[in-house]
Amino acid sequence: MVAIDELIHRAYLCKLVGEDGLMIVESMPEEEVTDEFLAEKTAISLNTVRRTLYLLYEHRLAIYRRKRDPDSGWLTYLWKLCPENLEKAMEAEARRLISKLDERLAYEKNNIFYACVAGCARFVFEEASEANFVCPFCEGSLEFLDNGKIVECIEQKMTGLESALQH
């Protein structure tokens, strides 16, 4: 069995393939197996097993090989995990998150926000001004909202991810 020991690896995989997916990953032996074998072994539906395997494949965490049965002509897919690519997949995910946070940060920094005093929603200045600073949902007033805390929170998350990348 391929042991996924590190908590951070398990957390990443769980986010990628879900709890059933993680169970499938953890029941994969080091040698090649078929999806049917995994479905039987874990009692998880064949559809979920296949979805999990393709997700892993897309992230280069699994590979497959096709084998044709010489008698029936049927193709069998033989799957194998690539745990050695976990670190790289996690790095790519961290980079993806950083770039999304970066976009969000620019949006927060380049806009001025107003919010309904009753808490219905938040609007950018242009929207609030068009609505004459009256909430379109409850007709309460829209007041200036300081987004400094949100900016700070995004910057902290980005710093955390960037320092994780440097290890």
Ligand SMILES: [Zn+2]
């Ligand atoms: Zn409102």
